Amino acid sequence: MNFGDTVIEVTGLRRRYGPPGDKGFEAVRGISFSVARGELFALLGTNGAGKTSTVELLEGLAAPTGGQVRVLGHDPFAERAAVRPRIGVMLQEGGFPTDLTVAETARMWAGCTSGARPVAEALDMVGLAGRRDVRIKQLSGGERRRLDLALALIGRPEVLFLDEPTTGLDAEGRRDTQRLVRELRDGGTTVVLTTHYLEEAEALADRLAILHEGRIATCGSLAEVIASHPARISFRLPDGLLPGDLPPLPELAVEGHRLDGERIVLHTQRLQHSLTGLLRWAEAKGVELDRLDARGSSLEEAFLAIADRATRSAR
Known part of the structure; x- marks a missing residue:
């Protein structure tokens, strides 16, 4: 598969929590990688490897302690206004008001999004069209994950960040979500995925990196990573x-x-x-x-x- 220009560039990235010294913790320890337009890049690692901390820096949710991040040519934290309308973000937990219905939540989100796709279209993409009038508190865990994905897609993002998108889904839900992610990638959307399911990364990723203790242990195409072991x-x-x-x-x-x-x-x-x-x-x-x-x-x-x-x- 031929990819386009680089849309994510990470150089010497670091993220530290707490003060210097033993009382603090460095979750990301100087990692570098790039992601091309139209590529699906997976970040893998054991618990505490630094996956979510890295993705949050790419999304512009925090400033790095050191190093540099560029998304679509911009600093996603310092130039958030230039980046945010062009990306979609699916966090591990959405945290939406539980008394709102699915449709009300989607309409609220669409109202805060430039160029939003129709709510009905977004819900249909993730299989929630039939649950539009159900309150959030009545949804199953898997349905809430589907809603999180719908809201990440509602702005027609050029770059889509998916943090553990299929956690809590049953086998059918994982299959449907993976199919949708493939379709988005094939349509030109750049996707950064974190997952604990190795078979999911194996099925979806064009390239991947395996993190351990805040560092990249190996990075490359699936074939390159496998051949190295x-x-x-x-x-x-x-x-x-x-x-x-x-x-x-x-x-x-x-x-x-x-x-x-x-x-x-x-x-x-x-x-x-x-x-x-x-x-x-x-x-x-x-x-x-x-x-x-x-x-x-x-x-x-x-x-x-x-x-x-x-x-x-x-x-």
């Missing part, structure tokens, strides 16, 4: 055998290994070759590889590898 084979060695009893690892095309309790984990870019050689060795030795598990490269594997490295470094 090898497949793995894990098993428990039989009693009496040591890792040194395995065939030479280069012969198995194994790039590295580590011990994880009683299990040995092998890393390889040639899963079939490595697994075949390992099984032939086990057959010749007459040994059984207990709890044998082989996993190809995937976004989940890349994500877990980053989390595992962080866990080991913290010990």
